[in-house]
Amino acid sequence: MPVGTQATVKGITPDQLAAFGSRIILGNTYHLTLRPGDALIAELGGLHRFMSWNGPILTDSGGYQVFSLADVRKITDAGATFKSHIDGKILDLTPERAVEIQQNLGSDIAMVLDECPPAKAPDAVMQAAVDRSIRWAERCKAAHTRKDQAQFAIIQGGLDIKLRQRCAEALVAMDFPGYAQGGFSVGESPEEMAAALPECVDVMPTHKPRYLMGVGRPQDLLAGVASGIDMFDCVMPTRNGRNAMAFTNSGPVRLRNAQHRRDPAPLASDCACYTCQHFSRAYLHHLFHVEEMLGPTLVSLHNLAFYLDLMARTRSAIAAGRFAEFHADCLARWSGNA
Numbered sequence: 001m002p003v004g005t006q007a008t009v010k011g012i013t014p015d016q017l018a019a020f021g022s023r024i025i026l027g028n029t030y031h032l033t034l035r036p037g038d039a040l041i042a043e044l045g046g047l048h049r050f051m052s053w054n055g056p057i058l059t060d061s062g063g064y065q066v067f068s069l070a071d072v073r074k075i076t077d078a079g080a081t082f083k084s085h086i087d088g089k090i091l092d093l094t095p096e097r098a099v100e101i102q103q104n105l106g107s108d109i110a111m112v113l114d115e116c117p118p119a120k121a122p123d124a125v126m127q128a129a130v131d132r133s134i135r136w137a138e139r140c141k142a143a144h145t146r147k148d149q150a151q152f153a154i155i156q157g158g159l160d161i162k163l164r165q166r167c168a169e170a171l172v173a174m175d176f177p178g179y180a181q182g183g184f185s186v187g188e189s190p191e192e193m194a195a196a197l198p199e200c201v202d203v204m205p206t207h208k209p210r211y212l213m214g215v216g217r218p219q220d221l222l223a224g225v226a227s228g229i230d231m232f233d234c235v236m237p238t239r240n241g242r243n244a245m246a247f248t249n250s251g252p253v254r255l256r257n258a259q260h261r262r263d264p265a266p267l268a269s270d271c272a273c274y275t276c277q278h279f280s281r282a283y284l285h286h287l288f289h290v291e292e293m294l295g296p297t298l299v300s301l302h303n304l305a306f307y308l309d310l311m312a313r314t315r316s317a318i319a320a321g322r323f324a325e326f327h328a329d330c331l332a333r334w335s336g337n338a
């Protein structure tokens with residue numbers, strides 16, 4: 001799922017997103033309620049109309065900002081209180097308010113408000129965050145009234161498998177339409193996450209969507225799939241694209257490097273995206289060197305196409321019963337051993 005935090009996947013038009021296979025994108029509760037405001041978006045016909053996106057939209061609840069904006073927020077059992085990073089105004093984000101905002105936005109999938117602590121938080125902090133996340137999920141479910149919007153719960157617990165299992169059992173008993181694993185990619189190593197995932201996913205219902213939030217690198221996505229995850233989101237395709245890094249089947253390409261200055265080859269000869277069909281590495285290197293805004297857009301386009309194609313090929317490999325072989329082949333190529 002491409003990430004459109006502020007009602008836009010940065011630098012990419014909705015038509016472009018649809019053209020290379022995006023099925024669903026993300027918006028963010030915290031950022032959209034600050035600017036332009038959820039009430040205004042509702043007045044203008046909802047988030048789909050506002051950003052001219054005809055496909056499904058998932059909105060995060062603001063729970064990640066509980067982690068990422070820890071220096072400008074206070075958390076209590078009532079909810080999270082933020083000092084706006086824009087103008088310093090106070091935003092009280094309770095479970096009920098998070099539900100209200102997302103119902104105003106009109107997203108197709110709304111996430112419950114949760115507390116996302118750092119991966120290596122002390123045991124007492126992690127346990128308190130899990131308990132609070134369970135109570136907040138109950139309040140979100142009670143406040144949710146929009147029948148055309150699915151509400152997903154979020155499992156927390158860091159790298160403590162038993163704690164995650166306890167959290168999952170409590171949330172599964174509430175019978176949400178879908179479940180997410182939150183609190184990964186918040187300080188642990190990729191190897192620690194990959195080791196923990198299989199047991200974490202085992203306690204998630206198999207007949208409902210299973211979502212790994214905020215992850216990640218291509219190899220992390222395949223580790224998630226191997227563990228039984230169905231859905232992913234991450235800013236890496238566009239964030240890395242804006243910083244001159246392209247993902248390819250042969251590993252990453254860093255376009256600021258001088259070796260690309262005279263290279264007439266496309267980013268990837270096996271890629272059918274607009275960027276690879278029309279532009280050379282030399283041209284992309286030039287765009288970043290002279291700080292032209294087209295460079296970030298073209299590499300973001302390629303990266304999103306790469307990620308969506310990777311997921312399409314993953315689905316095909318699963319359907320053909322050869323995912324393990326596909327997984328091993330991808331890892332070998334990305335590490336330069338193919």
